[in-house]
Structures are given as C-alpha cells and as structure tokens.
Amino acid sequence: MELNANAFGRSARKALLDKTLQEALGRTTGRFLDHRDAAVAAFPEFEATRERASRIKRDVLDHLDTYLARFVEEAEKRGTIVHVARDAAQAREIAARIARDEGVALAVKSKSMASEEISFNEALQEAGVTVVESDLGEFIIQLAGEAPSHIIAPAVHKTREQISRLFERHLGEPRTDNIPELVGMARRHLRAKFLSAGMGVSGGNFLVADTGSVVLVTNEGNGRMGAVLPRVHLAVVGIEKVIPRMADLATFLRLLPRSASGQTISSYVSIVTGTRRAGDPEGPERMHILLLDCGRSAILEGKYREILKCVRCAACLNVCPVYQSVGGHAYGWVYSGPIGAVLTPLLVGLPEAVALPDASTLCGACADVCPVKIPLPDFLLELRSDAREQGLKTPGEIAAMKGYAGVMKRAGLLEAIERIAGVLGQFFTKGKGIGGLPYPFSGWTERRDFPAPASLPFRKHWKIKRGPRG
Amino acid sequence: MVNERESLFRRLSAACGDHGTAAEEPLPGGPSAAPEGDRVARFAEMFTAAGGFLLRGPVETALSDLGEMLRAEGVTALFFPEDDAAAREIAEALVPFGPFLLTTGAEVRGESAAVTAGFRAAEAAIAETGTIVETSAGGKSLLPGLIADVHVSIVPAASVVDRMEEALAVFTADPPRNISFLSGPSKTADIEQTLTVGAHGPKKAIALLLPT
Numbered sequence: 001m002e003l004n005a006n007a008f009g010r011s012a013r014k015a016l017l018d019k020t021l022q023e024a025l026g027r028t029t030g031r032f033l034d035h036r037d038a039a040v041a042a043f044p045e046f047e048a049t050r051e052r053a054s055r056i057k058r059d060v061l062d063h064l065d066t067y068l069a070r071f072v073e074e075a076e077k078r079g080t081i082v083h084v085a086r087d088a089a090q091a092r093e094i095a096a097r098i099a100r101d102e103g104v105a106l107a108v109k110s111k112s113m114a115s116e117e118i119s120f121n122e123a124l125q126e127a128g129v130t131v132v133e134s135d136l137g138e139f140i141i142q143l144a145g146e147a148p149s150h151i152i153a154p155a156v157h158k159t160r161e162q163i164s165r166l167f168e169r170h171l172g173e174p175r176t177d178n179i180p181e182l183v184g185m186a187r188r189h190l191r192a193k194f195l196s197a198g199m200g201v202s203g204g205n206f207l208v209a210d211t212g213s214v215v216l217v218t219n220e221g222n223g224r225m226g227a228v229l230p231r232v233h234l235a236v237v238g239i240e241k242v243i244p245r246m247a248d249l250a251t252f253l254r255l256l257p258r259s260a261s262g263q264t265i266s267s268y269v270s271i272v273t274g275t276r277r278a279g280d281p282e283g284p285e286r287m288h289i290l291l292l293d294c295g296r297s298a299i300l301e302g303k304y305r306e307i308l309k310c311v312r313c314a315a316c317l318n319v320c321p322v323y324q325s326v327g328g329h330a331y332g333w334v335y336s337g338p339i340g341a342v343l344t345p346l347l348v349g350l351p352e353a354v355a356l357p358d359a360s361t362l363c364g365a366c367a368d369v370c371p372v373k374i375p376l377p378d379f380l381l382e383l384r385s386d387a388r389e390q391g392l393k394t395p396g397e398i399a400a401m402k403g404y405a406g407v408m409k410r411a412g413l414l415e416a417i418e419r420i421a422g423v424l425g426q427f428f429t430k431g432k433g434i435g436g437l438p439y440p441f442s443g444w445t446e447r448r449d450f451p452a453p454a455s456l457p458f459r460k461h462w463k464i465k466r467g468p469r470g
Numbered sequence: 471m472v473n474e475r476e477s478l479f480r481r482l483s484a485a486c487g488d489h490g491t492a493a494e495e496p497l498p499g500g501p502s503a504a505p506e507g508d509r510v511a512r513f514a515e516m517f518t519a520a521g522g523f524l525l526r527g528p529v530e531t532a533l534s535d536l537g538e539m540l541r542a543e544g545v546t547a548l549f550f551p552e553d554d555a556a557a558r559e560i561a562e563a564l565v566p567f568g569p570f571l572l573t574t575g576a577e578v579r580g581e582s583a584a585v586t587a588g589f590r591a592a593e594a595a596i597a598e599t600g601t602i603v604e605t606s607a608g609g610k611s612l613l614p615g616l617i618a619d620v621h622v623s624i625v626p627a628a629s630v631v632d633r634m635e636e637a638l639a640v641f642t643a644d645p646p647r648n649i650s651f652l653s654g655p656s657k658t659a660d661i662e663q664t665l666t667v668g669a670h671g672p673k674k675a676i677a678l679l680l681p682t
Contacts, residue, residue, distance in 0.1 A: 024662075061486075084474045211645050219657045228648060244492070247635055265599040267671070269650075270648065270650055276647050277606070277646065280606050282612060297481040
C-alpha cells in the first residue's frame with residue numbers, strides 16, 4: 001500500500017470536514033465500544049485471561065526463533081510449503097511465483113492486513129492473476145478502488161447508497177437501499193468466485209507452533225471458504241503471529257472477538273493444517289504459507305518488541321479520540337489508530353511516518369483496552385523522543401517544548417503567564433479553543449486548537465476551595 | 471543466493487537475545503474450573519445468544535419443528551454427506567414434512583437454484599461459547615456447514631464439553647486438515663454497521679440436540 005503517513009495533518013483536516021465519514025465513525029466506534037464493554041463486563045475472567053495472553057506473547061517473542069522453527073517444522077511435516085520473505089518486494093515476488101507455478105488465473109482473498117503491507121493484490125495482478133476480495137467490506141472498497149479504513153470494518157466510510165451505486169456499476173445489480181439485498185448480491189457474486197477460483201488467499205490470526213496450523217477467525221465465513229474450496233490455499237502471515245500450542249489458542253479466542261466486536265466468539269474459527277488428507281472430500285491439494293519479516297525482526301531487536309504482541313483486534317482504534325475524529329485513511333498506511341501510530345513508523349522507518357506518534361492525546365485509553373497489554377502510550381512518547389534524537393523535530397517545536405517545561409517547573413512564572421494569557425487569550429479565542437496564534441505558536445495552532453485559558457486558573461480555584469493551609 | 475530462511479532465523483536468534491529457554495509447559499493461569507450447573511443448558515443458552523436455533527426434547531417433536539422451520543426458510547433440498555449416517559437418518563425422517571429433495575451433495579457444489587439445508591453430525595459442542603465443532607477427520611465433508619443456505623448440526627448431548635480447551639485437546643496430536651468452530655449463522659455488519667446474516671455461509675444455523 002502506498003505510504004502517505006506524513007500527510008497526517010492534511011488528511012486529518014479533510015476527514016474532519018467529511019460529514020458522511022464523521023457520522024459513520026461516530027456510529028461505528030461507539031457501537032464497537034459499547035459491545036466490547038458489555039462483553040468484558042460479562043466475562044469476569046477477562047483480566048486474568050489478558051494477563052495470561054500477554055505472558056504467552058512475551059514468551060513467544062523472547063523465543064521467536066524457537067517457536068517459529070517449530071511451526072515451520074510441523075507445517076512442513078503435514079505437507080505445507082513454507083516461504084520466507086525478508087521485505088515487501090521479495091514477498092510480492094514469491095506470491096506472484098506461487099500463483100504462476102500453480103497455474104492460477106483467479107484468486108479469492110479474505111481480509112489480511114499483512115497482505116496490504118506488501119501490496120499483494122497489485123503483485124498478483126501484475127503477474128496476470130485476478131484477485132477478488134471476499135470480505136464484504138473489502139469487496140466494496142475494492143470495487144471503489146480505495147483502501148480499508150478500519151481493521152475489522154474496512155468500509156465504515158461507505159453509505160448504502162454509495163454501495164448500491166457501486167454494485168450497479170460493477171455487478172449490473174439493480175439499485176436498492178435494502179441492506180440484506182445488498183449482502184445477498186455480494187454473496188451470489190462471490191460464491192461463483194469461490195467455486196471457480198484456483199487459489200484462496202488468507203491472512204492468519206494465529207500460527208500454532210506445535211501443530212503447524214493456521215487459524216482464521218471470521219464472521220462472514222469467507223476465510224474458511226477460501227481455505228477449503230479452491231485447490232490451492234496461500235496464507236500470508238507475519239512471523240510474530242505464532243502461539244506456542246493448540247492449548248493456548250483458547251486463551252486468545254476468549255480475547256480477540258470480545259475486544260474486536262464484543263462477541264463471545266466469532267461465527268467461524270477455522271484451524272487448517274497442511275493439505276487435504278487422503279480420503280478427504282475437500283480441502284486444498286497444495287498449501288502455501290508466506291511468512292513475512294518486513295521489518296519485524298528489526299523491531300524484535302529493539303525497545304519496541306512488545307508491539308509485536310498485537311492481535312489486530314482494533315479495540316485501540318475504537319477507543320482512541322483521535323481515530324474517532326479522523327478515521328483510518330488519515331494515518332496514510334495499512335494500520336491506523338494507536339497501533340498504527342506506533343507500528344507504522346517502526347515498519348516503514350520513523351522519518352517516513354514521524355507525524356504519526358504525534359497523532360495522539362496520550363490519554364491512555366488504548367492501553368486500558370489492549371487485550372495483550374501493549375504499553376501503547378509509552379511507545380508513542382518514546383517514538384516522539386526518538387524523533388527528537390534523530391533530528392526529526394523542527395527547532396521551533398524543540399524550543400516550544402523546552403519553554404513549556406521551563407514554565408511548568410516554576411509556579412510564579414506560570415501564574416504570571418496565566419494572568420497575561422487570560423487577558424490576551426480572549427483575542428484569539430474562538431468557541432472553546434484558541435486558534436490562529438502568531439509564530440512560533442502557529443506551529444501548534446495550525447493543526448489543533450489550544451484550550452482557552454480559564455478565567456480563574458485551576459491553582460487559584462484549588463486554593464479557594466481548599467481554604468488556607470494548616 | 472542467500473537462503474532467506476536461514477537468514478531469517480539468524481536475524482531472529484540475534485534479535486531474541488538470551489531469555490533462557492522457551493516455556494516447556496503451557497503457562498499457568500488457564501481458565502478456572504467450569505461453572506456449576508448443567509453444561510448442556512449452558513450450551514443451549516450460548517448457541518442461542520450467538521444467533522443459532524436449538525431444537526431439543528422428544529425427537530418426534532423436534533423433527534416436526536425442524537421440518538416447519540426449513541419450509542419457512544424456503545428450503546427445497548436436504549443435503550448430507552454420503553457416509554454420514556446420522557445426517558442421512560435425520561434428513562430422511564424429514565421427507566414427510568417436505569416437499570424436500572434428498573441429495574448427497576455433488577450437485578450442490580455448483581450453482582444450483584435449490585435452497586439447501588446441509589446436515590452433518592457434529593463432533594463436539596462447546597458450552598462456553600455456544601460453538602459446534604465439525605472437522606474433516608476421517609474424511610468427513612465440511613460442505614453442509616460451509617455452502618448450504620441452512621445448516622443443521624446433529625449434536626448428541628454427550629458430546630457437549632465445557633471449555634474450548636477440551637475440544638481442542640482431541641486434535642492436538644494429529645489435527646485433521648480442517649477444524650471448524652461454528653457459532654451461529656454467517657454474519658456481517660460491513661454495511662452501515664447493520665447486522666445481516668448469510669454473508670457467505672449459512673443464513674440459519676440449527677442444532678438438533680439428541681438425548682443420549
């Protein structure tokens with residue numbers, strides 16, 4: 001996928017002015033959050049399960065070489081062909097070669113963020129293979145020629161009218177504003193693809209080391225269709241998705257659907273292992289797994305290792321005030337929300353995505369909901385400080401932050417400034433915030449409003465409430 | 471040419487550093503003991519919560535309810551794998567409630583105008599999540615739960631387990647190619663967050679719970 005992360009400011013402004021998107025975002029994130037909260041409240045073991053999952057993932061990352069080797073060995077034992085790609089270019093090459101060698105003309109794909117990282121569809125299309133997205137949301141945005149805007153609800157920014165127009169133009173279907181009818185049209189169209197495709201392509205939510213299995217979690221059932229019906233199955237998966245054993249899978253299955261959509265479990269969990277066995281009536285004759293490094297081993301080596309615990313539930317997106325306001329496209333790459341703000345700079349290089357760690361209020365809500373306890377706010381701060389060390393911050397920003405720190409450490413100075421700001425602030429105040437400040441403060445107010453100073457500063461308020469000391 | 475796999479494992483070993491050996495045993499802190507009470511009733515409750523329809527009680531009543539339900543869904547063909555005796559028995563017993571065409575499946579795979587109900591004997595059911603487990607172990611077909619419009623799972627009450635771990639443990643040593651956890655119908659909320667059934671798989675998931 002094309003990288004555009006440093007345009008965050010511009011893209012965010014555009015998103016904030018998009019009325020349809022704003023309505024969709026409010027509806028989606030609010031709903032996911034309500035369902036998640038209810039599911040967590042109804043599951044008293046959530047905290048204990050979360051702790052266990054976090055520890056399992058840490059053990060995996062501390063011994064990823066061991067667990068991944070075990071996974072590869074077990075997968076190969078059961079007939080799976082395992083490929084390894086160092087970077088996106090290599091992954092594209094391998095994927096195209098697999099499709100060519102298998103004689104595939106049509107591939108059906110279920111949702112995979114990892115495949116977006118390597119621009120999988122383009123790679124196959126260049127090799128003359130048609131790739132059809134089979135997740136309904138992905139199918140819609142593929143028809144629209146757009147990129148997904150939410151990990152688990154990629155088409156949240158589309159209305160039924162827009163979707164019906166797409167189906168009319170691309171599938172020759174009559175116009176309707178009836179959602180079940182629209183779903184039925186996609187079902188019929190995609191069913192024919194599933195039955196004629198030479199290859200099913202999927203991601204993988206988990207790789208089970210002790211059995212060499214790939215685990216697919218879906219609600220629509222498209223993942224398992226692609227994994228079972230076509231004669232070839234290719235799973236494109238990041239190396240960090242390994243879990244030690246089948247017995248650990250239950251722990252993660254208790255967390256992922258609850259965190260993602262508030263479901264106790266998703267409609268379908270498919271555990272696929274190797275190729276079809278002798279006597280099996282269906283299942284692929286050939287099974288390929290393409291393991292992606294694409295920057296992961298470098299992350300593993302450094303201080304951000306724990307970001308690789310992520311299970312891609314998107315709970316941190318839904319709870320993030322910045323994501324809620326600007327949606328996924330503003331983040332300019334595959335991953336959005338807090339996970340995107342940390343993972344994107346780590347995968348593509350900080351200079352290419354230095355705007356993203358700033359796209360956060362550091363409110364900490366993401367860390368509260370993360371089912372594998374990734375310290376996202378700590379990482380966001382750490383990346384900001386890396387950016388400064390690497391000379392990626394402007395002198396104005398550095399001077400402003402130094403000045404801020406200097407003032408906050410001196411109560412008398414703060415009080416004086418508060419008094420002056422109270423008077424001056426009224427000239428720049430619009431609504432609840434201050435915008436359009438002169439240089440050097442314009443560096444801040446160009447992209448955000450500064451809260452208007454209260455007429456009575458908090459510290460004075462506190463003194464009055466509390467009364468004289470002693 | 472560099473061997474990419476070796477090179478990856480070299481990078482990983484260097485990156486992992488020295489953290490002792492990997493955990494030999496599953497980490498402690500697994501699920502606490504199963505809750506008190508009837509596990510079959512819990513399965514029924516959770517399966518229904520997942521959007522499934524559960525039929526239980528005397529087999530004659532359940533069959534007549536099922537026949538009515540299939541007719542209401544506009545089902546015209548009942549489809550079961552050739553070698554699934556339990557599925558065949560139930561499908562055949564439903565013929566009087568029809569008109570239903572019986573089929574063993576080959577033609578269902580193509581694009582047929584028939585509205586199908588696919589029958590299969592489930593291997594297990596999980597009370598914790600309201601899940602039905604169907605696998606390809608022993609050459610069994612997954613098509614009834616995969617491509618039919620309505621899926622009917624035949625679940626012996628004795629096959630209900632409490633937790634996911636118990637269902638998974640059976641397959642750890644030698645997993646079949648496909649293990650499917652089915653919890654309710656195929657769902658999507660991709661259009662305007664509106665929950666709609668039948669995105670790809672069955673629009674209706676029915677479990678016929680047989681007394682042991």
